[in-house]
Amino acid sequence: MSDPGSAPAGPLHARRPGRASRRFLIAANVVVALLLVASGLVYGYTRYTLGHIHTGSSKGLASAGESGVDRKQGYNGLPPENILLIGNQSRAGQNVNFGNAALNSSPLADVIMLLHLDPRDRTASLLSIPRDLFSPMPAGSPVGSWQKINAALNDGRLGINNLVTAIHDDFGITINHYVEVDFNGFLQTVNALNGIRMDFPERLYDAYSGLDINHTGCQLIHGQQALALVRSRHLQYDPPGVSPSDPAAWPYDPESDLARIVRDHTFVKVLATTAEEKGIGNPVTAANFLSAVTNQLTIDPQLKSELIPLIVRYHTVNPAAAPARTFPVTAVNNYYFDGYNAGDVLFPSEPADLHAIRAWDAGSLPAPVQPRAVEVYDAANTPGLAARTGAALRADGFHVSLEAEGRDPGSVSETVVQYHPGQVPMGIAVLEKLNGAVVMQASKSVPAGTVIVQAGTTFSVQSPTTPTTSTTAPASSTSSTAAGTATSTTTTTTVPSPGGQIPTSAQDQVTPYDPRPC
Template identity: 30%
Template sequence: MSDDDAGRRRTTGEFRRERSQPVPPGDRRSPRSGRVTVPSPRVRRHRNGLLLMSVLSVLVLLASGTSWAITGWMSGSLNRFDVFGGLSDGDRPAETGGLTFLVIGSDSRGEMSKEDQNALSVGSTPGQRSDAIMLVRLNHERDHVTVIGLPRDLWVDIPGEGDDKINAAYAYGGPRLAVQTVESVTDVRIDHYVEVDFNGFVDVVDALDGIDVCLPEAINDPKAHLDMEAGTHRVDGKEALAFSRTRATARGDLDRIDRQQQVLSAMLDRAMSTETLSNPTKLTAFLDSALSSVTVDEGLDTSTINDLAYQMRDLDLGEVTFAQVPIADMNHWTPRGDVALLWDEPAAREMFAAVNADRPLVEPEPEAEDDGGEAEPVPGDISLRVFNGTATPGLGARLDNQLATAGFDVTDGAENWSSRDVARTEVRYGPGQERAAEYLAQTLPGSETVEDRTLDDGLQLVIGFNYTTFEAPEAVEPEPEEEPSAGTETATTTAKDNICG
């Protein structure tokens, strides 16, 4: 949702969307008001299908698709476009069993009045662009949704157009070329297409009576007319749009994707609330605003939506994972002299291979080998006292200092042992201290460990005549914390994680 001129080389003619005629269900009209009502108890039982609304409001009807009459009315409210008609199956990625949606947030200003453009602070740049681009993957078992954000400034090869920012594909060839481009660079087959525009986004948030967003730091973006302090805010549609569009933060487009994911999660949370679902008037207003601004492919018909609603009935917020493609270079200078993003190709290939295979984007940490529950000792965890068992004066004090310098917890000053003729250096330990004793003995060549059940806590080091040197253990340097960067790792959150508070 920006004023980029990615599509300045040329634009195609207006692609025409055929709008179905909505037919309200005849048996759902109130005899008093004549208005269409929605049966809230059944809607509530199936509200978990609303998960796909977290990426676009149209799919909220996956939750309320509990009767053919309701989904038939919904289906008739959608704008449709023949997205896949001109694509050859032979040139497309193979089907994998999951279901993938390409979700586009369009920043076309063509049908917006000057007043609306000014009110929403979206500018008046002509043409059509895809500003928010997301892949939404519903796995084969229909029990998990993965949402991957694609930065609009990603530098890719657009079929038939050459290298350009990925959002230029929409400007050059509308939904069809957008699908073709995303498929060619990700090798993920797109099954359905969903698009929403500026006004629709604002109307949906307002129909929910606003949403809650939270900021870790203040944002002041005069261009977007956004001035927000750090903290949690209840925002209306206009403010939510500005919050989603601004790039006035350190990581620019990548931060914006994070905020868009937060906004979509907040919309999902509000839409799934009892306050919305149990109020027929509010739910109907929400559905009207959500659906009227949405364009979908012709294959997303009433039957398909009903099937998805049933299949997704047990999902919850914790089963919606958000991620974005790993970026290798945030400041790539293009041949034409502007800045774009380059993704980390090996990491991106791994990510999209995981999507195709329905694997988690972040593999669980491998479990540590079972060592009886005891971790490898470190000097700071070992308490000890030093005793000089030889006739050499000052030997205990010198070793005492060396041990303390190496990080061992020397609890008291060195003392003489009860005898001064100890032949071999001993590391004496009590119950449960064997591993610590062995670790310390490794630093003293020729020493031996001796169990002493009278010892309750800590070790005793008795220097013998065979003592020659102390070999300090190698210091284990802590791994430095990596600075936040464009990032080659796959960082994920869930919709539940993104809800403020």
């Protein structure tokens, strides 16, 4: 996504900056730290390097103030904003361990994080979207109508716009800006800081990513091993009682990508602290750092124009203290959908996902708006499902105008809340009443003012008296239900899930073998 016609960043003068310039550099590096992501998402700049940051299309991005009605007021013209941070899996320019441009020319979003910045409170928070979350793709997407969310980036020069649209349409999240970087940008950024220090309680190994941490304790890792760590999805660790000389015998981390997200959140904070403390301490290091990051990024034009105000406002923020959350999900292995094998995928889990989004940014979702009509289709081949679902939605106050049979895309399927493009608030009004594997989708085939529920195999409808203070998974069964299973006398809402799984936590669950700050 970079602009090959852009000139390289000019060198910084190798002299100690004056007091005012030093304060500017400190502020720049703190904001740089805020915009770090596990795969190296970072933008660094000074006034004379801004022109060398590559810009891409702004299609699909929301203007400031387009979010929900509860969004906090801004500060001195700087609004609260959500920035999509993308780690591009394109391996161009890397060694054989990470493939080559000829064999890996199709980009995927290896890391997807959303950064919320609130200028009034000077706060920042992160929300990670698992790359394997199975979701509808925007209309006309070259990867098909449904795919893992990371595949939305695979749309040539419009890939970023495709990913922005998918996140907004499927989950209702407003995105104002984006920052994208690839493997080469990550390596150069870490190496420009002369590495980062992390504490490893156990030795770690990943034959796929090239990770090889062969001793425990606090240690310095450079770009190649740092990249291998944040990309590790097949992590093995050396626990007590297992042969220490044979990594192949070590147990695997059972959580794969979800565990990687937790490690990435830790890495973000360590890298952020390093950039703040070390990045400007030496003029040469500062020059290398700023040069590395400015040449490896693609951002939207509006964000480029806001960089200086962002520096000024957020220079006192401690990036290591920023809270980090992840979409709660459940897993389906070897998933067949609509006749093709999608591999191992993750399903969303409501209402936990809505809770996670609102805890991350209370104003990122618009206020719900009651649709004029709701149509219900049975997409699970379950006798009576459409009628039961329609009755439950009527009890929740919706005007259900149609109940009919649909089609079954898979033996286990998500429930899809379809709405007319631009009418996300109506989709959210219905989504809020559904539990389990439920996702939204914008569709031009849906009449304006109408919401269509394609009822899948793993969901339930909340009853008017269902409390939503906590969620649990059922003990067993993945069959559909159309009535809320909790009553006004309990504080628990039953959440249907594949195989009766308990949805993952939105909060990071750190394991004893996960690395941590020194």
